[in-house]
Amino acid sequence: MIAIRTEKLTKKYKDKTVVRDLDLSVNEGEMYALLGVNGAGKSTTIKMLSCLIRPTSGDAKLMGNSIIGDSTKVKQIISVSPQETSVAQNLTVKENLEFIAGIFGFDKASAKEKTQQIIARFDMKEIENSRAKNLSGGWQRRLSIAMALISEPKIIFLDEPTLGLDVLARRDLWKQIEKLKGKITIVLTTHYLEEAEALSDSIGIMADGVLKAQGTADELKALAKTDNFEEAFVRIAGDEV
Amino acid sequence: MRTLVFASRNLKEITRDIFTLIFGILFPLVLLVLLSAINSSIPKEATMKLFEIENLVPGIAVFGLSFISLFTATIVSKDRCTSFILRLFTSPLKPSQYIAGYTLPLVPVALLQTIVCYIASFIFGLEWSANILLALVVTIPVSVLFIALGLLCGTIFNDKAVGGVCGALLTNLSAWLSGTWFDLELVGGAFEKAADLLPFVHAVNAGRYALSGEYSLIMSELLWVIGYAFVILVIAVILFNYKMKQDK
Ligand SMILES: Nc1ncnc2c1ncn2[C@@H]1O[C@H](COP(=O)(O)OP(=O)(O)OP(=O)(O)O)[C@@H](O)[C@H]1O
Ligand SMILES: [Mg+2]
Numbered sequence: 483m484i485a486i487r488t489e490k491l492t493k494k495y496k497d498k499t500v501v502r503d504l505d506l507s508v509n510e511g512e513m514y515a516l517l518g519v520n521g522a523g524k525s526t527t528i529k530m531l532s533c534l535i536r537p538t539s540g541d542a543k544l545m546g547n548s549i550i551g552d553s554t555k556v557k558q559i560i561s562v563s564p565q566e567t568s569v570a571q572n573l574t575v576k577e578n579l580e581f582i583a584g585i586f587g588f589d590k591a592s593a594k595e596k597t598q599q600i601i602a603r604f605d606m607k608e609i610e611n612s613r614a615k616n617l618s619g620g621w622q623r624r625l626s627i628a629m630a631l632i633s634e635p636k637i638i639f640l641d642e643p644t645l646g647l648d649v650l651a652r653r654d655l656w657k658q659i660e661k662l663k664g665k666i667t668i669v670l671t672t673h674y675l676e677e678a679e680a681l682s683d684s685i686g687i688m689a690d691g692v693l694k695a696q697g698t699a700d701e702l703k704a705l706a707k708t709d710n711f712e713e714a715f716v717r718i719a720g721d722e723v
Numbered sequence: 724m725r726t727l728v729f730a731s732r733n734l735k736e737i738t739r740d741i742f743t744l745i746f747g748i749l750f751p752l753v754l755l756v757l758l759s760a761i762n763s764s765i766p767k768e769a770t771m772k773l774f775e776i777e778n779l780v781p782g783i784a785v786f787g788l789s790f791i792s793l794f795t796a797t798i799v800s801k802d803r804c805t806s807f808i809l810r811l812f813t814s815p816l817k818p819s820q821y822i823a824g825y826t827l828p829l830v831p832v833a834l835l836q837t838i839v840c841y842i843a844s845f846i847f848g849l850e851w852s853a854n855i856l857l858a859l860v861v862t863i864p865v866s867v868l869f870i871a872l873g874l875l876c877g878t879i880f881n882d883k884a885v886g887g888v889c890g891a892l893l894t895n896l897s898a899w900l901s902g903t904w905f906d907l908e909l910v911g912g913a914f915e916k917a918a919d920l921l922p923f924v925h926a927v928n929a930g931r932y933a934l935s936g937e938y939s940l941i942m943s944e945l946l947w948v949i950g951y952a953f954v955i956l957v958i959a960v961i962l963f964n965y966k967m968k969q970d971k
Contacts, residue, residue, distance in 0.1 A: 584728030
């Protein structure tokens, strides 16, 4: 089944077209990596799909719900970890997680239970009572992602989840993300090409607001006539294909 | 339920800020001490009644509430200017739930602040009477007014500008035009007229009448406050909704 399908999704700021006629599709349970150089329009695409900004034209269906017509339904099944870390500064790790569970409609008891599960999963037991503002950037980042997972979304958008993480934390996070594979649909953006190649089921490459190509890592390499994924990315994003 | 979850987060966020304590509670108390000290050095024959405790407390209480605007504005604009709002906006919270969630937690904070102010006044010679309870009730619409002002400022200004606009401009405006520090009639002219058209002096007067037991005079003063509170709240809600729909 298709989890996400966009139909000529377009975003213009004044005269500048930031995302142009995007037609992408993501299968349910798939991990989809959206790649592209800085300013390619990845975050803008994620913001449109998560109902944060309205497309200028076009539409997208998430599990059959339109981001324009049924945004309330869409919001109930998705969650987002924004590119910038986004946590409530004066709340503790535990309170942040319980807060998100609460606004997604879990009752107190299940919010607490969910929180403990997530804390265990992300190794955050030791810092569960620390205020978010006192955590290091990397731990804030992990909390930010944990907050996106706690609501048990059907589709999760991770905008550069590994940004600012050290090597160990990054590997750790990828392991967590890998565990989610098959259970929920994941759309993520990253600049770490090796990881995208190794882990995603499907990859889309954007440049200047346009989806240049999409497929498995092998298909993209074949398309660019190279067996090096980074080289394939450079060729496709640089319009040499 | 969701509203309460959001409100409780906001309450924590505000009360855990050390500035809340300093400005919200300590600063009004310091003023109370200072002005009472000034009052005790004014000779009785001067018949200067302004700084007598019964006149002073309602003024200080209103002045203290102007910091509630600052707290409201700070949290609203901080949320707006960081990506935290992105997270909230992709959650199933509705606009009305945002507004309620920002407004509700500040009402008890405002009441607490006023109660502390009145309790402290006992030290400076305020005598207990049931009228004090009435004065506390009068505080409720006044706090809604200041919360609404805070919502409005937080919606319009970014988190840096908010400190200046609410922290400096609004607190001064509400102080100078409230008749707490000097008798507005003595200044007269356009200044008095302007003060009369704004809600601050009416908020203070309502408190004074409540305290002195001149019940029949309270409502006409309070209507100014309620009217302003209502209008500003409506404008704040409309603007907030508008900004929510606008592209980030
Ligand atoms: N509110 C806005 N107004 C005008 N232009 C904008 C706005 N938001 C984004 N843009 C422009 O849209 C383009 C795409 O931005 P976007 O954030 O989607 O890129 P990205 O692919 O996520 O890049 P990065 O890898 O750096 O995160 C950029 O050129 C950016 O300047
Ligand atoms: Mg981006």
